[in-house]
Amino acid sequence: MLVRFFRSSFAGQYIAAGVFAAVLWAFVLPAPPPMPEPSGPVILYQLLYRLLSGYPLVASVAGFFVMLVSAFWVNLLFSKHELITKNSSFAAFLFIVLSCWHPSLMTLTPVNLSVLFFLSVIQSMLLAYNRPEPVDLTFSAGFMIMAASFIYIPSLFFYGFLQTTFLVYRTVKWREWMGSFIGLFTPLLFMAVYWFWTDRFVEVITEYGRYFSTFLFRNPWSDAGLWVPALFFLVLTLAGFSFNFSHLQEKTVETRKKMLLLIWLAVWTLITSLYAGPLLVCHSLLAVPAIVPFISNLYLTRKRTLWWELFLWAFILVIGVNLALNLIS
Numbered sequence: 134m135l136v137r138f139f140r141s142s143f144a145g146q147y148i149a150a151g152v153f154a155a156v157l158w159a160f161v162l163p164a165p166p167p168m169p170e171p172s173g174p175v176i177l178y179q180l181l182y183r184l185l186s187g188y189p190l191v192a193s194v195a196g197f198f199v200m201l202v203s204a205f206w207v208n209l210l211f212s213k214h215e216l217i218t219k220n221s222s223f224a225a226f227l228f229i230v231l232s233c234w235h236p237s238l239m240t241l242t243p244v245n246l247s248v249l250f251f252l253s254v255i256q257s258m259l260l261a262y263n264r265p266e267p268v269d270l271t272f273s274a275g276f277m278i279m280a281a282s283f284i285y286i287p288s289l290f291f292y293g294f295l296q297t298t299f300l301v302y303r304t305v306k307w308r309e310w311m312g313s314f315i316g317l318f319t320p321l322l323f324m325a326v327y328w329f330w331t332d333r334f335v336e337v338i339t340e341y342g343r344y345f346s347t348f349l350f351r352n353p354w355s356d357a358g359l360w361v362p363a364l365f366f367l368v369l370t371l372a373g374f375s376f377n378f379s380h381l382q383e384k385t386v387e388t389r390k391k392m393l394l395l396i397w398l399a400v401w402t403l404i405t406s407l408y409a410g411p412l413l414v415c416h417s418l419l420a421v422p423a424i425v426p427f428i429s430n431l432y433l434t435r436k437r438t439l440w441w442e443l444f445l446w447a448f449i450l451v452i453g454v455n456l457a458l459n460l461i462s
Contacts (some may be wrong), residue, residue, distance in 0.1 A: 138302035160456035165193035173344040175281040196241040204228040216426040218433040234362040242416040243285035250316035252280035268312040275316030287405040294401040365448040373427030398423040
């Protein structure tokens with residue numbers, strides 16, 4: 134019933150997805166989670182933190198709208214590139230579910246802000262496949278990665294994901310590689326001038342060195358309120374990957390390469406989790422755009438989805454119980 138309803142993409146389905154997200158968010162609004170403290174030289178996030186950390190309700194509502202924009206963007210982007218079934222709103226609904234699996238995610242965080250930047254990177258890379266010389270797109274992707282790093286430092290490592298994309302597409306033209314490199318360093322150049330002008334250049338460079346020389350991995354899974362929904366998240370992810378891999382040869386070469394691109398995004402999310410530190414739970418959101426198409430196809434292209442639909446209902450129930458317990462505690 135749930136999957137059947139979101140197989141269409143009329144206005145009603147998107148409104149229903151938005152209402153569902155608002156209902157989930159309503160559980161945390163009486164006692165909104167605090168914004169995570171800035172970690173490292175994240176100048177853009179530090180600015181937002183100073184403005185909104187004293188107003189947790191405003192920060193939580195802002196996080197809601199960031200998540201909703203990301204959900205609808207994901208649905209439009211992957212439907213356009215035929216990575217999910219066309220004329221379906223299920224990917225948007227699934228993005229909302231996977232973005233609200235724990236109360237700590239339901240505010241403005243460095244990670245959900247970075248997701249917006251990464252959707253721009255993904256969009257550029259998907260468009261680049263059919264362009265003979267997509268120098269502007271590779272420049273834009275590099276620029277967005279560096280801009281995201283001013284909000285969440287591990288984003289900088291995703292320049293490795295961008296290079297992996299060139300290998301997946303078998304792109305060896307130096308102009309495209311150089312375009313991404315110039316794009317990466319353009320915002321850094323402007324920031325370096327600002328740090329030099331304010332006499333903070335050496336301080337910031339030292340802070341970068343200290344951040345990247347230390348692994349910040351922490352284990353947050355001792356709390357059942359974390360590991361139970363995380364287990365549902367993991368099972369859905371593995372099932373989505375397994376189903377799509379078994380049917381990968383049925384797809385066109387273009388679709389296969391674009392799906393491999395998303396797999397590498399999930400891999401780089403896992404690699405960069407070593408530097409997530411106290412934001413490890415939030416860090417999982419970077420993988421959500423990558424795994425949504427795989428889980429969507431698990432539901433939208435299978436003939437029999439009863440058991441998996443029951444599993445999704447159980448996941449939603451666990452999220453609801455978790456939010457309710459958080460509200461009364």
